[in-house]
Amino acid sequence: MKKIIFIVGVLLLAFCSNLIAQDKVVVIPMNSGGKVGGTDKQLQYNNNGVLAGAEVYYDNTNGRLGVGTVSPSAQLEISGENSRVIYSTSAYGDNPVDSAPMFIGRKARGSSLIPAAVMQGDMLTYVGAKGYDGFNWDFLSTGGISFFATENHDEFSKGTGIRFMTTPNGAADKAIRMTITDDGNVGIGTSPMNPPLSRLAVNGLPTAPPDDSGSAILCITANGNLWIDIDATNVCQ
Numbered sequence: 001m002k003k004i005i006f007i008v009g010v011l012l013l014a015f016c017s018n019l020i021a022q023d024k025v026v027v028i029p030m031n032s033g034g035k036v037g038g039t040d041k042q043l044q045y046n047n048n049g050v051l052a053g054a055e056v057y058y059d060n061t062n063g064r065l066g067v068g069t070v071s072p073s074a075q076l077e078i079s080g081e082n083s084r085v086i087y088s089t090s091a092y093g094d095n096p097v098d099s100a101p102m103f104i105g106r107k108a109r110g111s112s113l114i115p116a117a118v119m120q121g122d123m124l125t126y127v128g129a130k131g132y133d134g135f136n137w138d139f140l141s142t143g144g145i146s147f148f149a150t151e152n153h154d155e156f157s158k159g160t161g162i163r164f165m166t167t168p169n170g171a172a173d174k175a176i177r178m179t180i181t182d183d184g185n186v187g188i189g190t191s192p193m194n195p196p197l198s199r200l201a202v203n204g205l206p207t208a209p210p211d212d213s214g215s216a217i218l219c220i221t222a223n224g225n226l227w228i229d230i231d232a233t234n235v236c237q
């Protein structure tokens with residue numbers, strides 16, 4: 001029995017040594033006091049036989065992972081110093097649709113244990129950009145693209161629209177500049193409360209004299225008709 005245990009132990013040691021040599025096992029360093037080595041929140045790994053990982057930290061209190069930063073401000077933050085920070089995904093295969101990198105954001109009401117259907121107006125996914133202003137970072141962004149539900153979702157109805165937002169010079173708040181509705185209509189400068197009913201609605205054109213202080217809308221309908229609506233609230237209805 002002792003020989004069997006000894007042989008099993010030798011084989012297990014050889015197996016683990018092989019994995020470590022292939023950089024497939026996370027090594028937990030111990031200092032002289034018997035405690036885990038490294039610094040607080042630091043994740044360490046085997047890098048070709050050398051302990052590494054100074055650039056990877058996990059904030060267990062807030063559930064955040066930082067790469068290149070010791071204090072991640074979100075669930076995942078990747079930071080670079082005087083270098084490009086590039087996110088790259090690769091896909092291989094002959095399928096013309098599915099063999100491609102994809103970014104998909106998911107939104108549900110309720111909770112992770114009991115999710116509930118999203119409702120009309122809910123933001124489904126947001127992609128934004130922001131710059132440091134010398135004092136702090138903006139909470140969300142100063143420009144972005146949002147995907148939103150245009151109806152209450154169920155198994156057969158999942159209407160979705162897209163909004164594009166920018167912030168003008170001399171201002172701090174972004175505004176919606178262009179909207180694509182669930183049926184493909186495009187509104188530029190139109191109000192979210194009055195989505196475009198024509199294929200293209202461009203708001204902000206000056207009205208003709210003598211009333212040139214207002215704003216008109218250029219419209220292109222689904223059948224190709226083109227006209228200018230001087231009543232900006234109608235959105236070419």
